[in-house]
Amino acid sequence: KAGVTQxxxxxxxxxxxxxxxxxxxxxxxxxxxxxxxxxxxxxxxxFEYFSETQRNKGNFPGxxxxxxxxxxxxxxxxxxxxxGDSALYLCASSRTYRDGGYEQYFGPGTRLTxx
Amino acid sequence: DQQVKQNSxxxxxxxxxxxxxxxxxxxxxFDYFLWYKKYxxxxxxxxxxxxxxxxxxxxxxxxxxLNKSAKHLSLHIVPSQPGxxxxxxxxxxxxxxxxxxxxxxxxxxxxxxxxx
Numbered sequence: 001k002a003g004v005t006q007x008x009x010x011x012x013x014x015x016x017x018x019x020x021x022x023x024x025x026x027x028x029x030x031x032x033x034x035x036x037x038x039x040x041x042x043x044x045x046x047f048e049y050f051s052e053t054q055r056n057k058g059n060f061p062g063x064x065x066x067x068x069x070x071x072x073x074x075x076x077x078x079x080x081x082x083x084g085d086s087a088l089y090l091c092a093s094s095r096t097y098r099d100g101g102y103e104q105y106f107g108p109g110t111r112l113t114x115x
Numbered sequence: 116d117q118q119v120k121q122n123s124x125x126x127x128x129x130x131x132x133x134x135x136x137x138x139x140x141x142x143x144x145f146d147y148f149l150w151y152k153k154y155x156x157x158x159x160x161x162x163x164x165x166x167x168x169x170x171x172x173x174x175x176x177x178x179x180x181l182n183k184s185a186k187h188l189s190l191h192i193v194p195s196q197p198g199x200x201x202x203x204x205x206x207x208x209x210x211x212x213x214x215x216x217x218x219x220x221x222x223x224x225x226x227x228x229x230x231x
């Protein structure tokens with residue numbers, strides 16, 4: 001089955017601009033999470049969506065927002081970009097099985113560079 | 116405050132031997148744990164998970180052990196292969212029996228090198 005896809009893969013923006021990143025989860029996965037990865041901070045949780053509702057939110061400013069559509073696809077938006085927003089943004093989709101099993105898979109990420 | 120810690124930034128193991136990657140956590144509410152491996156320029160790849168109701172989970176060459184009293188988990192890779200060379204991350208999530216929400220905290224990773 002197809003994996004998690006993210007678009008675009010690379011993006012260059014200037015300070016003050018806004019950006020929208022897209023994520024398509026694995027078919028059958030209803031939960032989508034977003035993470036920011038930087039060399040200094042590692043993987044930091046941004047937020048998680050399930051059935052179009054935000055269930056969890058990490059410790060990021062309100063400039064970071066997201067949404068999920070009825071087909072489970074998700075977008076995240078960063079407004080008023082700052083240099084420190086330069087990072088790899090990873091999307092992960094997940095599902096829980098009746099036996100308690102759980103799986104989560106990451107997409108390849110979107111590399112955002114803010115100049 | 117780093118709630119999930121991988122204290123060994125790197126590990127080198129001879130091919131065919133066992134690789135043991137360790138992870139410690141501080142939050143007793145963590146209930147679900149995952150291991151990932153990551154190659155450069157790629158997103159993390161899910162390897163194996165374990166919930167707190169178990170102390171061991173196996174999947175092929177990979178076994179994860181959980182010691183809740185010590186707040187410690189480990190990933191064993193037997194036998195290690197050169198293709199296993201990557202950065203390995205552990206991640207933990209607070210209790211969510213029906214998985215109504217998942218917020219994973221990641222360790223900083225351990226770079227494993229398997230020497231042929």
